[in-house]
Amino acid sequence: MGILEVKGVGKRFGGLQALGDVNLSVQENTVHAIIGPNGAGKSTLLNCLVGKLIPDTGSVMFDGQSVLGRSPHEINQMGISRVFQTPEIFTDLTVLENVMIPCFARRDGSFRMHALGAVSNERDMLEKAEKMLSDVNMLEKAHLHAGSLSRGDKRRLEMAMCLVQEPRLLLLDEPTAGMARADTNNTIDLLKEIKTKRDITMCIIEHDMHVVFSLADRITVLAQGTPLVEDTPQNIKGHPKVREAYLGE
Numbered sequence: 098m099g100i101l102e103v104k105g106v107g108k109r110f111g112g113l114q115a116l117g118d119v120n121l122s123v124q125e126n127t128v129h130a131i132i133g134p135n136g137a138g139k140s141t142l143l144n145c146l147v148g149k150l151i152p153d154t155g156s157v158m159f160d161g162q163s164v165l166g167r168s169p170h171e172i173n174q175m176g177i178s179r180v181f182q183t184p185e186i187f188t189d190l191t192v193l194e195n196v197m198i199p200c201f202a203r204r205d206g207s208f209r210m211h212a213l214g215a216v217s218n219e220r221d222m223l224e225k226a227e228k229m230l231s232d233v234n235m236l237e238k239a240h241l242h243a244g245s246l247s248r249g250d251k252r253r254l255e256m257a258m259c260l261v262q263e264p265r266l267l268l269l270d271e272p273t274a275g276m277a278r279a280d281t282n283n284t285i286d287l288l289k290e291i292k293t294k295r296d297i298t299m300c301i302i303e304h305d306m307h308v309v310f311s312l313a314d315r316i317t318v319l320a321q322g323t324p325l326v327e328d329t330p331q332n333i334k335g336h337p338k339v340r341e342a343y344l345g346e
């Protein structure tokens with residue numbers, strides 16, 4: 098039984114069957130990549146996991162509980178966090194202030210500091226945010242304006258804003274899209290660090306095969322809204338159906 102169990106999920110937009118019959122099982126503390134051509138339904142699937150879309154059919158279970166019918170906020174409270182394709186940060190605030198915002202708004206949705214449990218006062222919160230920045234090697238940039246950061250650092254900051262909420266499942270939709278090679282490598286290193294330092298499960302949608310093969314424990318190939326194959330990176334590389342349908346060979 099995986100921490101995330103997707104069974105028979107289908108989603109239609111008007112006449113278009115974006116997802117057919119998706120089954121996916123993501124094991125705890127692994128990195129599971131979802132690859133597939135443009136329009137395969139990858140983002141639609143992710144949207145169904147975070148409550149942004151409601152599937153027409155099937156079930157989505159996280160840690161034994163159904164996520165269907167819950168709001169994005171409730172799903173976030175269950176321990177699922179998502180990194181957006183474009184970093185969603187507050188450009189006019191400092192790096193540190195950005196990381197403190199999700200501390201205020203943690204799990205129970207309350208903005209009252211004393212409701213935070215482990216984080217009981219402002220100084221604790223500051224310490225927690227600084228520790229987080231240190232974990233992602235951004236402490237020396239704590240007082241810079243977030244808007245002045247490089248694309249790679251913005252991504253790093255956004256990751257810190259997700260991780261400070263202590264999610265159990267992190268969903269990433271093309272985290273290196275549009276990045277220069279140096280920032281992409283930076284992101285790979287960061288995700289590898291996160292994977293070793295924390296008890297966390299990651300589900301990553303990614304076009305860049307270098308990123309996929311550097312990080313993934315399992316890979317699902319999605320084509321036309323249906324999983325084509327799921328296997329280890331090694332087996333996926335050599336799979337004739339995958340080479341034909343996805344790698345264009």
Ligand code: ADP
Binds near residue numbers: 113142
């Ligand atoms: P991917 O992320 O794999 O590139 P998407 O999940 O974004 O694919 O899209 C799958 C298909 O569903 C595409 O044909 C896309 O045009 C369509 N689609 C996605 N979102 C919507 C929407 N909100 N309304 C209508 N069609 C959509």
Ligand code: MG
Binds near residue numbers: 139140
């Ligand atoms: Mg997409």
